[in-house]
Amino acid sequence: MPLTPCRGPPTSTAREAAGVAYSDSQIGRAIERIPGVSSPRRSGPALASIVLDDRWARLEDGAFVVVDAERDVKPFATDPAREARLWEATTELLNAAERAGA
Incomplete structure (x- = not known):
């Protein structure tokens, strides 16, 4: 049975069927270590900055921000x-x- 990317019974069932012993949180922590992959710890402050800081107040519909820079x-x-x-x-x-x- 293939592993599914969703949480809940399908993932649990797939893990049990495959005899794999790991949790979703363990998988998440492992994935966060991959360079370029975001985590709540890193992306949370960046999102708060976009919402709250005066630096971004001029942005309008369609603006696209990556980490801390506006992109065309x-x-x-x-x-x-x-x-x-x-x-x-x-x-x-x-x-x-x-x-x-x-």
């Missing part, structure tokens, strides 16, 4: 019409899932 985005990333279509599609998918009892 392609024009389609700030297209209001495209954003509206994505929200409509999201609403349709959520409504369909609700009707299906998911």
Whole structure:
């Protein structure tokens, strides 16, 4: 049975079936040691800075920040019409899932 990336019964079942003895938190701590992989300890202060610091107060819709620097985005990333279509599609998918009892 393959391991799944989600938490809960599917992951537990897969671990038990494979006879593997590790926890989700152990896996998370191991993954955090990989260079370039974020952790709550590192990303939490960065997110708080973007939300609270005056340095970022001028940012508007479509702004993209990586760690502590604003990055340029392609024009389609700030297209209001495209954003509206994505929200409509999201609403349709959520409504369909609700009707299906998911």
